[in-house]
Amino acid sequence: MSNVLHDNSDGVIEAEVATLPEPQRAPPESPSLSEAIQQPALSEEELQKRQDAIGERRRPAGPPLESASRSAVDDNPSDVPETDVTPADTETE
Amino acid sequence: MSNLTLLRNIALPKSATSGQTSTVGEPSLANNGAQIYYSGNWYAARSLDDGASWAYVNPFTTFPAADGGFCCDQTLIYDPTRDITIWLLQYIRQNNTNTLRVVVKKGTGGGVFDFFHDLKPGNVNPAWAAEWFDYNSAALSNNFLYITTNSFSGNTWQRAVVFRISLDQLVAGGALSYDFFSTTSNGSLRCTLGAGDTMYFGSHNSLSQLRVFTWPESSTTVTFNNVNVTSWTGGAYSAPGPDGRNWLTRTDGRITGAFLANGVIGFLWTANTRSGRPKPYVRAVRINAATKALVSEPDIWNSTFAYAYPDCCANVNGGVGISLYRGGGTIFPSHVVGIWQGAGWLLADTKAGTSGPQDGKWGDYVTCRRHAPDGITFVASGVTLQGGALQSNIEPRYVHFGENTVPVVSIASAAFPGVVLRMDGNGVTQPTGPGGGVVNCQFGAMSWEKFRLETQADGTVAIASVQFPGVYLRMDGRGVTQPTGPGGGIVNCQFGAHSWEKFRLETQADGTVAIASVQFPGVYLRMDGRGVTQPSGSGGGIVNCQFGAHSWEKFIIAPV
Numbered sequence: 335m336s337n338v339l340h341d342n343s344d345g346v347i348e349a350e351v352a353t354l355p356e357p358q359r360a361p362p363e364s365p366s367l368s369e370a371i372q373q374p375a376l377s378e379e380e381l382q383k384r385q386d387a388i389g390e391r392r393r394p395a396g397p398p399l400e401s402a403s404r405s406a407v408d409d410n411p412s413d414v415p416e417t418d419v420t421p422a423d424t425e426t427e
Numbered sequence: 428m429s430n431l432t433l434l435r436n437i438a439l440p441k442s443a444t445s446g447q448t449s450t451v452g453e454p455s456l457a458n459n460g461a462q463i464y465y466s467g468n469w470y471a472a473r474s475l476d477d478g479a480s481w482a483y484v485n486p487f488t489t490f491p492a493a494d495g496g497f498c499c500d501q502t503l504i505y506d507p508t509r510d511i512t513i514w515l516l517q518y519i520r521q522n523n524t525n526t527l528r529v530v531v532k533k534g535t536g537g538g539v540f541d542f543f544h545d546l547k548p549g550n551v552n553p554a555w556a557a558e559w560f561d562y563n564s565a566a567l568s569n570n571f572l573y574i575t576t577n578s579f580s581g582n583t584w585q586r587a588v589v590f591r592i593s594l595d596q597l598v599a600g601g602a603l604s605y606d607f608f609s610t611t612s613n614g615s616l617r618c619t620l621g622a623g624d625t626m627y628f629g630s631h632n633s634l635s636q637l638r639v640f641t642w643p644e645s646s647t648t649v650t651f652n653n654v655n656v657t658s659w660t661g662g663a664y665s666a667p668g669p670d671g672r673n674w675l676t677r678t679d680g681r682i683t684g685a686f687l688a689n690g691v692i693g694f695l696w697t698a699n700t701r702s703g704r705p706k707p708y709v710r711a712v713r714i715n716a717a718t719k720a721l722v723s724e725p726d727i728w729n730s731t732f733a734y735a736y737p738d739c740c741a742n743v744n745g746g747v748g749i750s751l752y753r754g755g756g757t758i759f760p761s762h763v764v765g766i767w768q769g770a771g772w773l774l775a776d777t778k779a780g781t782s783g784p785q786d787g788k789w790g791d792y793v794t795c796r797r798h799a800p801d802g803i804t805f806v807a808s809g810v811t812l813q814g815g816a817l818q819s820n821i822e823p824r825y826v827h828f829g830e831n832t833v834p835v836v837s838i839a840s841a842a843f844p845g846v847v848l849r850m851d852g853n854g855v856t857q858p859t860g861p862g863g864g865v866v867n868c869q870f871g872a873m874s875w876e877k878f879r880l881e882t883q884a885d886g887t888v889a890i891a892s893v894q895f896p897g898v899y900l901r902m903d904g905r906g907v908t909q910p911t912g913p914g915g916g917i918v919n920c921q922f923g924a925h926s927w928e929k930f931r932l933e934t935q936a937d938g939t940v941a942i943a944s945v946q947f948p949g950v951y952l953r954m955d956g957r958g959v960t961q962p963s964g965s966g967g968g969i970v971n972c973q974f975g976a977h978s979w980e981k982f983i984i985a986p987v
Binding site: 345346347348349350351352353354355356357358359360373375376378381382384385388389390391392393394395396397399400413414415416417418419420421422423 | 431432433445446447449450451469470485486487488491497531538539540541542543544545546550551552561562577579582583584587591600601602603604605606607608609610611612613614615630631632633634642647648649650651652661676677679680681703724725726727728729730734753763764765771772773774775776786787788790791818819828831879891893896
């Protein structure tokens with residue numbers, strides 16, 4: 335198929351192998367652990383700080399992508415009908 | 428009529444999140460029967476009763492500290508073959524590196540977790556010691572868990588990594604030998620959900636080409652194919668809602684959903700506007716797994732609002748479920764689920780938002796998983812803002828949904844040709860002692876005369892209205908102990924199917940069907956269709972009960 339390009343020089347990559355030691359196990363459930371699990375973690379102020387620290391943009395998704403020409407995009411022949419939502423049968427709310 | 432059913436669609440209470448919600452919600456989930464693990468950016472919760480009640484689980488203190496402490500980016504997935512829930516947590520960068528924690532919970536009940544492993548960049552490869560992992564996802568094949576992540580030096584992207592971990596080794600709880608694949612050419616690798624003996628994963632090569640990687644379970648060799656797709660655009664996304672807030676400020680074009688279903692690989696991501704797509708939309712491509720030929724590109728788009736942040740998965744039958752958001756124009760950011768129907772997507776809102784995020788921050792992902800144990804329906808996570816634009820107004824949702832395979836039927840009188848059962852379920856929105864609504868007759872089957880006969884766990888049948896979701900035929904047969912001319916009792920509507928809403932369909936010698944109450948032995952549905960000779964807005968005739976099945980208690984149940 336014309337849309338499938340096989341690059342034989344780069345098309346095969348060997349995975350590497352590594353190990354992890356024994357896992358860390360959960361301690362027996364104790365009242366103090368249960369209590370700690372259920373304590374709120376962050377104050378309202380800390381929550382806001384975390385939210386503020388989240389960038390306006392995500393960190394890069396990867397290397398920059400080569401742009402398609404605007405004309406290539408706008409001349410895009412592929413099309414499918416608009417998608418709207420429809421009511422679903424709802425068994426519980 | 429819809430072929431999409433929301434089996435459960437519930438909001439998590441504040442107590443489940445301890446108020447630790449955020450508009451960058453990143454909700455994930457995994458279910459194992461009635462046990463549901465649910466996570467957000469900064470909280471986790473567990474239900475042991477299919478979402479009826481939730482216990483908050485503090486991800487900051489449940490596990491021993493690592494690096495600068497718990498950060499975010501939690502992901503959950505359940506493996507039914509080994510009966511383990513897998514939970515990924517990301518820790519805050521400290522001394523230029525961090526930890527990606529892989530937590531294992533065996534079975535159901537008991538403690539929150541059993542054990543965990545830590546993946547640290549420098550331990551994976553000493554050359555990565557000054558890097559840190561971010562943006563994680565998880566997927567399964569028959570015998571392996573796959574974890575994808577990006578690796579950064581500072582805020583500079585360095586590589587993308589796929590870890591492959593034996594599920595047998597993982598569940599055994601000992602030391603692990605694992606494979607990993609890394610690339611500096613492609614970012615944000617996404618593995619397909621629904622994989623069997625071969626995992627496929629993908630990434631963009633450009634704005635018009637994907638790279639599809641193939642990793643057989645039996646091999647340590649990864650091969651790839653480049654697949655040309657229709658050009659798309661990235662850049663700064665915008666889809667302000669009614670309050671003018673743009674909820675797509677953080678959106679980019681990374682692949683956020685991938686599936687393998689019936690030999691077709693699917694990749695989905697959020698694309699920006701172009702000619703013919705006036706709002707950001709979800710780009711979807713379907714690729715033949717064997718030949719890597721492009722099969723179709725069923726984008727999800729609308730001219731008046733945006734679709735964004737899709738995640739999807741395949742079920743055991745090759746069906747595909749999807750979880751995503753829509754918003755913009757007259758619509759606040761809202762959560763949507765859907766299914767692939769062979770020629771297009773069927774979508775439904777789970778909850779409409781009432782606001783956009785105050786600071787424009789939304790995302791970065793939602794989750795769609797195969798339901799366990801049925802393997803056919805789906806579970807999805809998503810958030811909306813309810814009653815305000817702040818983090819505290821975020822309401823996470825648990826949604827269990829699937830394709831409705833129960834056929835739609837009409838219930839026609841055998842004695843009165845053309846007369847069918849009519850159900851007006853207006854106002855019937857919760858169970859009440861006396862029931863409500865109106866059940867009578869109509870001439871010809873229109874939308875209020877359509878039903879689904881839902882088989883219950885005990886083998887009985889509940890008669891559900893198609894027009895009024897959740898509303899069922901109710902029969903009160905008290906006092907109906909012998910045949911009478913006018914019949915007796917009460918037939919009306921109830922919300923939900925309880926004991927008085929259960930019936931047995933008894934086939935008669937002439938091929939018609941009598942509808943017998945389970946609660947009231949010997950009592951049958953009776954229909955008096957006299958005078959019902961043409962359609963009328965309020966219906967007519969009488970539907971009530973009779974003792975025994977005679978001519979007016981016989982029906983023809985036929986698909987419509």
